[in-house]
Amino acid sequence: MKPTGSAPAGPTIQLDGVARWYGNVVAVNDISFKLEPGVTGLLGPNGAGKTTLLHMLAGFLAPSAGEVRVLGRRPHLDPAVYRQIGLVPEREAVYPFMTGLEYVRFNGRLQGLPDPDVAARAAIAQVDLVEAQDRAVGTYSKGMRQRVKVAGALVHDPQVLLLDEPFNGMDPRQRLVMMDLLCDMAEAGKTILFSSHILEEVERVGSEILVIVAGRLAASGDYRAIRTLMTDRPHTINIRSSDNRRLATKLMADPAIFAVELGPESVAVRTAHLSIFRQLIAGASRDAGVRLLEVTPADESLESVFEYLVRR
Amino acid sequence: MTGLSTTKSLGLVPTIAGVTFRQLVGRRRALLLLLLCAVPVLVALMMRGADVRDVDAAAGGVLDRLIVGLILPIVAVLFGTAAFGAEIEDGTIVYLLAKPVPRWAIVAAKILAAVGATAALTVGSVALSSLIAITRLGDEATRIAEVYLLATAVGSICYVAVFVALSLFTRRALMIGFAYVLIWEGTLSSLLPGIANLSIRQYALGVGQLVTKVPSSWGAELEPETAVPLAVIVVVAATVLATRRLMRLEISGETD
Numbered sequence: 086m087k088p089t090g091s092a093p094a095g096p097t098i099q100l101d102g103v104a105r106w107y108g109n110v111v112a113v114n115d116i117s118f119k120l121e122p123g124v125t126g127l128l129g130p131n132g133a134g135k136t137t138l139l140h141m142l143a144g145f146l147a148p149s150a151g152e153v154r155v156l157g158r159r160p161h162l163d164p165a166v167y168r169q170i171g172l173v174p175e176r177e178a179v180y181p182f183m184t185g186l187e188y189v190r191f192n193g194r195l196q197g198l199p200d201p202d203v204a205a206r207a208a209i210a211q212v213d214l215v216e217a218q219d220r221a222v223g224t225y226s227k228g229m230r231q232r233v234k235v236a237g238a239l240v241h242d243p244q245v246l247l248l249d250e251p252f253n254g255m256d257p258r259q260r261l262v263m264m265d266l267l268c269d270m271a272e273a274g275k276t277i278l279f280s281s282h283i284l285e286e287v288e289r290v291g292s293e294i295l296v297i298v299a300g301r302l303a304a305s306g307d308y309r310a311i312r313t314l315m316t317d318r319p320h321t322i323n324i325r326s327s328d329n330r331r332l333a334t335k336l337m338a339d340p341a342i343f344a345v346e347l348g349p350e351s352v353a354v355r356t357a358h359l360s361i362f363r364q365l366i367a368g369a370s371r372d373a374g375v376r377l378l379e380v381t382p383a384d385e386s387l388e389s390v391f392e393y394l395v396r397r
Numbered sequence: 398m399t400g401l402s403t404t405k406s407l408g409l410v411p412t413i414a415g416v417t418f419r420q421l422v423g424r425r426r427a428l429l430l431l432l433l434c435a436v437p438v439l440v441a442l443m444m445r446g447a448d449v450r451d452v453d454a455a456a457g458g459v460l461d462r463l464i465v466g467l468i469l470p471i472v473a474v475l476f477g478t479a480a481f482g483a484e485i486e487d488g489t490i491v492y493l494l495a496k497p498v499p500r501w502a503i504v505a506a507k508i509l510a511a512v513g514a515t516a517a518l519t520v521g522s523v524a525l526s527s528l529i530a531i532t533r534l535g536d537e538a539t540r541i542a543e544v545y546l547l548a549t550a551v552g553s554i555c556y557v558a559v560f561v562a563l564s565l566f567t568r569r570a571l572m573i574g575f576a577y578v579l580i581w582e583g584t585l586s587s588l589l590p591g592i593a594n595l596s597i598r599q600y601a602l603g604v605g606q607l608v609t610k611v612p613s614s615w616g617a618e619l620e621p622e623t624a625v626p627l628a629v630i631v632v633v634a635a636t637v638l639a640t641r642r643l644m645r646l647e648i649s650g651e652t653d
Contacts, residue, residue, distance in 0.1 A: 107649070112649075136649075137649065140648060140649065143491075143495060144494075144495075145491065145494065145495075145647060145648040145649075146647050146648070146649060147647065164400055164494075164496070164497050164498065164499065164500070165400035165497050166497075167495050167496050167497045168400075168497045170495065172491065172495045174488060174491045176487075176488035176491075178487040178488040178489050179489065179492075180416060180419075180420070180489060180492075182419050182420075182423050183416075191412070191416065191492075192492065192496075194409065194412050195409060195412070195413070195492075195493070195496040195497075195498055196496060196497065197401045197405050197409075197497065237492065
């Protein structure tokens with residue numbers, strides 16, 4: 086992934102100032118990025134605009150402003166680009182009356198493959214679904230439906246794979262199989278963009294991530310750098326103890342703590358160094374002769390992490 | 398990078414139509430429509446049992462007023478609007494749209510599937526009812542049954558094409574379809590002269606009279622020379638409009 090403006094010509098996916106609104110509601114706002122072969126995670130809380138963004142890339146929505154290009158073409162105007170795009174939508178629905186093999190073969194036929202049956206069987210093997218391939222999709226578990234959707238999306242060996250929350254409903258072993266598959270495809274030169282609202286999923290697969298919050302691109306780049314940003318941000322911890330005032334006085338003296346707010350029943354502490362705080366609080370309470378009743382992080386929701394990234 | 402060739406795309410029409418047909422007939426709605434189409438057959442059996450020999454009562458009542466006037470448009474509006482509507486509703490439409498298949502081929506397949514389902518039930522109902530209660534009334538009655546076989550087949554195509562297109566323009570296609578069938582064709586057409594030119598039922602009956610003339614008291618108002626081009630125009634216009642609409646159809650995400 087390269088920041089817009091500095092990438093070499095011909096990225097697989099390119100968005101320039103893309104916005105999408107529905108009436109007065111802005112779903113995606115002024116997003117620009119370029120993607121090249123590899124796995125990229127699209128991370129954001131529910132309702133952030135991930136699906137809208139993926140639907141624009143898949144050509145199901147036209148941008149209200151800006152330009153979306155996939156392999157140099159504008160997907161909402163050009164169905165031919167689907168020869169090189171595989172899509173796994175978030176919605177679970179798959180034709181329930183078809184067997185898994187029939188569904189994947191149907192996708193192969195619509196892609197105009199010369200031998201859709203061979204391609205379908207290979208795709209089903211890739212997602213580890215051979216044993217269930219002759220069962221009706223309507224009898225599949227949620228995880229199996231996800232996998233058959235993935236098989237349908239990669240039956241034509243596309244250059245670009247777009248996946249919306251692909252790990253939903255999969256058990257841990259299935260997740261690992263799927264993650265390995267995505268990594269293998271990336272090594273083979275494919276461009277893969279998948280969305281998730283779970284950081285751990287993204288960091289296990291995507292070397293690059295895009296963080297989207299409230300329709301805006303909050304951060305992009307190597308996941309390690311963003312992970313550091315997330316963990317080194319200021320944290321607020323609420324503490325209840327047998328003597329909040331005495332504990333607050335003790336904590337104020339430590340340079341790792343940069344704010345202390347004494348409330349009626351608890352004390353709120355702000356620190357940028359969570360690991361240091363964990364060691365510090367035990368010693369401070371012991372030295373002050375105070376008994377800790379409750380230590381609770383106040384802002385550990387993913388949304389608050391994302392909001393912090395947006396404010397930066 | 399190019400889309401699929403016209404020949405290859407034409408070859409995919411039966412594939413897509415087959416899947417749509419399975420979707421349409423696999424729902425409980427299809428069973429209810431089958432029961433609806435069994436009603437004229439039951440009426441025909443009762444007429445046979447009562448030895449009704451009046452062509453006006455048998456053919457006019459069962460084939461004209463019951464099947465072509467009521468059951469055909471109801472079946473067509475339900476299958477026609479569901480051909481795309483059900484897939485848009487459950488999200489499976491993305492599996493068709495994310496393919497390099499020309500949109501005209503998808504529309505043609507949807508119309509083909511819905512016409513197949515509609516005609517299978519309604520033409521079947523006409524055929525069975527006729528065999529039970531009408532053809533036994535003589536050659537003229539048999540010719541009239543043939544008129545309604547053709548009219549029902551043509552009506553299936555015209556109604557379905559219009560309702561398939563309508564379902565791409567509005568989520569209220571079913572309601573508007575019923576309003577058209579029951580209010581426009583069912584009520585206004587008998588009150589306002591000249592409405593025949595804007596009535597699919599009249600196009601179907603008009604084309605049916607290529608076989609023979611039916612009694613004017615049954616309500617057929619158009620001659621075949623007028624009805625045939627109007628029916629063709631309706632089907633072509635609906636197909637073109639549906640294709641253009643499908644090319645611009647937007648699908649927003651469920652969660653965002």
